């Protein structure tokens with residue numbers, strides 16, 4: 001598996017070797033997983049607008065995320081957080097504005113499967129695992145969905161694929177549950193398994209929509225530890241309402257984005273945004 005740094009390096013090499021980089025001018029991805037982050041941005045949204053029957057769910061949203069960053073996005077109900085993730089993952093086309101993965105991959109021109117292939121993995125609130133299959137097989141099936149693993153999986157798991165599967169099982173702390181049916185897992189374990197399934201596809205950017213919803217406090221902190229362990233492997237954008245979880249992820253220095261009314265209301269460390277009068281009024285209260 002290529003690390004984030006290796007992907008970045010090869011993206012730079014690729015753009016030097018080929019003036020078009022990893023994509024054509026039309027934004028069609030030619031080589032999965034190669035993202036040009038040479039300008040220090042993995043995700044760039046600029047002035048994005050999405051309207052539903054005249055109502056602006058996103059209203060000039062501008063936001064960027066650095067490679068390797070774990071960005072928490074908070075904000076009141078209806079702020080547009082899910083709509084923003086829908087734009088990034090290709091589920092919703094913006095009316096105007098731009099959305100780029102790295103320098104060259106125009107997300108507004110790609111369909112959802114192409115965006116997934118380009119390196120964006122999305123986790124929805126409700127865990128979606130194959131309940132009637134054992135945990136390890138869920139990871140193997142996820143791997144099969146990734147063309148890069150196909151050659152090794154055609155016959156049987158080769159050493160690299162096997163090692164990746166075992167490392168992921170350890171990372172999501174489900175080694176002892178490897179042979180249990182996914183349907184028998186607790187909610188927190190299912191959430192971790194689904195993140196593991198996304199990791200098998202080697203995403204460059206993971207979108208996580210309220211991953212801690214419905215979890216016990218202990219499960220929430222286990223999830224925070226897992227996401228912490230992923231730092232540097234992939235970039236992450238986490239939409240969340242649970243402030244204890246956000247505090248665990250952001251720490252003292254992580255950047256937190258506060259959305260309201262379809263745009264960014266404030267951005268800064270959690271401590272700074274919590275003291276921001278506009279954030280207190282529109283979201284956190286006193």
Ligand SMILES: Nc1ncnc2c1ncn2[C@@H]1O[C@H](COP(=O)(O)OP(=O)(O)OP(=O)(O)O)[C@@H](O)[C@H]1O
Pocket residue numbers: 052056057075076077078079080081082083084
């Ligand atoms: N498909 C749709 N059709 C009509 N209105 C929509 C649609 N999707 C979202 N909206 C509206 O757009 C606004 C933003 O919704 P969105 O789900 O993005 O907010 P959110 O910040 O994710 O909220 P929450 O924290 O409650 O999940 C809301 O007022 C919502 O009702």
